[in-house]
Structures are given as structure tokens and as C-alpha cells.
Amino acid sequence: MAAEQSEREDKYDVSLDFEVPALEELTPKQGREDIDTIRLDSVYFDTADHDLLRHHLTLRRRSGDDDLGWHLKVPAGDARTEVRLPPTGDESVPDELAHAVVGVALGKPLLRVASLSTVRRRHRVVDSAGNLLAELADDSVRATATADNGGAIASQWREVEVELGDHGDEQMLRAIGERLVRSGAHTSSYASKLARALAIEPQRSDADTRSPARRALTDYLDTQIDEIVAGDVWLRRGLDPIHATRVAIRRFRSTLRVFKDLVDPDARSTLEAELVWYAGLLGEVRDRQVQRHRLGELVAGLPVELVMGPVAARIEQDLLGEQQRALTAVMSALDDARYRALLATLAQWRTAPPLTIEPDAGPKVIKKAVKRAGRKARKRLTTAVADSDAAELHRARKAGKRARYAAELATPLLGGKAAKKVSEFKHLQKVLGEHQDSGVAADNLRALGARAGVTEGENGFTFGLLYALELEHARQARAEAARLVR
Structure with missing residues (x-):
């Protein structure tokens, strides 16, 4: 070994x-x-x-x-x-x-x-x-x-x-x-x-050297490709890079969205569709990992007299089974022609990224896109809080992620102001992420409780109690989100 x-x-x-x-x-x-x-x-x-x-x-x-x-x-x-x-x-x-x-x-x-x-x-x-x-x-x-x-x-x-x-x-x-x-x-x-x-010329092009904006884009995308490729190696070695790979894909897709005016539209839409496909497979695994950990901690935090039946075992058994089936689908995809085509496309983006940004573009084009992403995130948050709508809160969360990642990309160019935005939108993402996770957990608990209610030796009491706790967690997250717009 x-x-x-x-x-x-x-x-x-x-x-x-x-x-x-x-x-x-x-x-x-x-x-x-x-x-x-x-x-x-x-x-x-x-x-x-x-x-x-x-x-x-x-x-x-x-x-x-x-x-x-x-x-x-x-x-x-x-x-x-x-x-x-x-x-x-x-x-x-x-x-x-x-x-x-x-x-x-x-x-x-x-x-x-x-x-x-x-x-x-x-x-x-x-x-x-x-x-x-x-x-x-x-x-x-x-x-x-x-x-x-x-x-x-x-x-x-x-x-x-x-x-x-x-x-x-x-x-x-x-x-x-x-x-x-x-x-x-x-x-x-x-x-x-x-x-x-091998006398292979350095990958940094003259355009990257002349344009700090172009260099910021290519460096950020290159870093995400590194993470995706490393994830491929670690998966094949039996390790668990699911979360890191998924985050890298999310950052890459976010960059394609926020800076879409600086990227060839056909190349952007083609690659994004493939990234969505692969991220979806990884997400099926990651969602079960998150829920197993979350619900396991919830059960462990209850007084022992309120845990009626093999609640922890039911959660672990059902979600782990779903996780393993999802991981099998991921491993199968790794040897699929579609996935290999995705890796080949990412390699092409390293050496010849299809950017439309001007060769001498300065920080201004990056700053403009970052500000636009920030405004969109704040607007969506305001709308979601006013309506107290779960779907709108989820949309606001995704907009907050895009604003955060755009600020990350811009930090080498814009310095402290961009770094401050990273912190701001990271907090927004965390608050709305808690709301999203609570909603998913509540749905899982309802399904788990229903199965327990018809299984000999189990009952749905503890699942109902956990369901109520998750609804309260979601309410608290909405209240915290509302404070962010004041």
C-alpha cells in the first residue's frame, strides 16, 4: 500500500x-x-x-x-x-x-x-x-x-x-x-x-501577463480544476474527496455565471452542463453524508428516555445504504466516456481558456462583476426574507455563494475590500445553509418516521420529536437571515 x-x-x-x-x-x-x-x-x-x-x-x-x-x-x-x-x-x-x-x-x-x-x-x-x-x-x-x-x-x-x-x-x-x-x-x-x-512552454500566456484581470480568472479556474482532478485520483484510491470536489465544481460554475460576459457563451454553456451532471452525482453522496452526521448528532443530544426504539440505527442504516448506492453510481461514471470527455475539456481550458476578456483588461471588469453579484445576492435575500419562502431562501443562498466566490477570485486584485465581501457572504451562506439543511433533514425524518411506524419493534415518536426540532432550527435560521437585511 x-x-x-x-x-x-x-x-x-x-x-x-x-x-x-x-x-x-x-x-x-x-x-x-x-x-x-x-x-x-x-x-x-x-x-x-x-x-x-x-x-x-x-x-x-x-x-x-x-x-x-x-x-x-x-x-x-x-x-x-x-x-x-x-x-x-x-x-x-x-x-x-x-x-x-x-x-x-x-x-x-x-x-x-x-x-x-x-x-x-x-x-x-x-x-x-x-x-x-x-x-x-x-x-x-x-x-x-x-x-x-x-x-x-x-x-x-x-x-x-x-x-x-x-x-x-x-x-x-x-x-x-x-x-x-x-x-x-x-x-x-x-x-x-x-x-x-519536454520543452513545453509555460502555460502563462502573454495575455495573462498583460492583463491582471485575465490572470485572476485563469488562476482561479486552474485552482478548481486542480481540485477536481485530485478528486478523481483520490476516489480511485478509495478515499473521500466528495465534498472538496463538489465545492471546486461549484466555484467553477459560479465563475462561469458571474463572469459570463468574459467567457465564450457556447463553451461556457457546454462545460457548465457537464459540470452540473457530475456535481449532481457527487451531491447524491454528499447529501447523505451531511444528513447522517446531522441526524446522528441530533439523536445523541436527546435525553435517553426520549429515544424510543433503534432510532440511530434506522438513520444510519437507511442513509448509509442510499449513500453507498450513490457512490456506486459515481464510481461507474468515472469510467464513462462522458466523464473522460469532461476531463479532456477541463485540460483544454487550462491551456486555451475560451475567454473573451480584452488582452489588456484591468481590475475594473472584475470589480464590476463582483459588485453585480453582491447586489443580486442582497436583493434575493431581501425578497426571500419578506416572503419567508423556502425556495426563495435557497435561491438567495446560491446567489450568496456566487457573490462569495467572485470576491474570492477578486481578492488578489482588489485586496481588503474583496476579502471583506468574502467574509460577509460566507456568513450569509452559512445561515441560509442551515435553513436548507434543516428542511432536508425534516423531509428525511418524516420518511424515516413513516417507515419506523410500520416496522415491528419501532415507532415514530422520536422521529416526530426530531422533526419538530428541525422545524425550530429552520425558524431560527429564517430569523437570523432577517437580521442580515436590517
């Missing part, structure tokens, strides 16, 4: 004659900088079309002096999660890793695409107890890669990676980075050694 670990690193391009600055001043009291040199040989695997690389995954087999074995690196926000297997006797990709990436590879065979030989001079910053705070890797790399025409690409370069240790923090990472930049290093334009070996 593979092990997993988190990896957080920054990469820098340097010249062949670059001098790594001393790091002693950055070590804590009685800490030290340990330096040694090792050799690493890596063979990278991908499809002929580089589908893994396009989705920011790398799969390699490493030999040499250290860090031996198979490594699959998967995006995880600002970091990556590395799935590791011990060395094997040949270069056949282990079944466990091949299965994990079969979706991202779109079912295509995995091939040897590059070989890298690296001489690494390691600078390890440790504290007085010998705990690793950060590691600076000064890498001299020689690479041979397979070109698209079947020929070979040979290259060599030098780069520096700074990786956070288990006992380090972001402040240490920034301090080392600042020292490197002052010495002449530059933030790397390549996401990985493999991309550089």
Missing part, C-alpha cells in the same frame, strides 16, 4: 554560475545548515499526449542515492500530495499507481517520456534538535526526453528548489526565497522538471 505525504516547495531558475547564498543567519539559535551532495536518477511516465502533465500530475521512478521508489505527485492547493511506493525491479508502472491515474490519462497507456540525472547539493536548515525546517536543493540537471515527433530532446540546466520541512513554516520559505532573489534567482517559469525537459 502506498504512503502519502504533503510537499510544499518553491522553484527558482538560476544561471550555471549562480552562487547559493549562505543560510546560517536564517537558522534558529543553536540550529545549523547541513550541506551534502547526492545523485538522483528519475524516469518519468505519462501518456503520449502528456495528459498527466497538463493536469499538473507527475509520475516517476527514482533511483540513486536518496528518495528511492515510485512517486506520484498530485496538486493540493499551494502544495502537492506525494503518493509513494517502494522501488520495484523494473520500469513497469505499479498497478496501484496506474489505476490512480487512469482517469487523468483518459485511458491511454503510460509511456516513458523522459529521463533526468540530477546532481543535488542539499542545504538543510535544522533546529537545535535536528528537526528539518527547510531544504534548499541546488540541482544541476541533465535530461533526455521524447519529442512529439518521436525524436530525442537533450537539455541541461540548473535550478533551485526550496522545500518546507516538517517543522518549518511559510515565513522560513519566504525568507530563503527573498535571499535567493536578491542573489539573482528568478521564480521558475516551469511547473516541474518534466515540463522543462
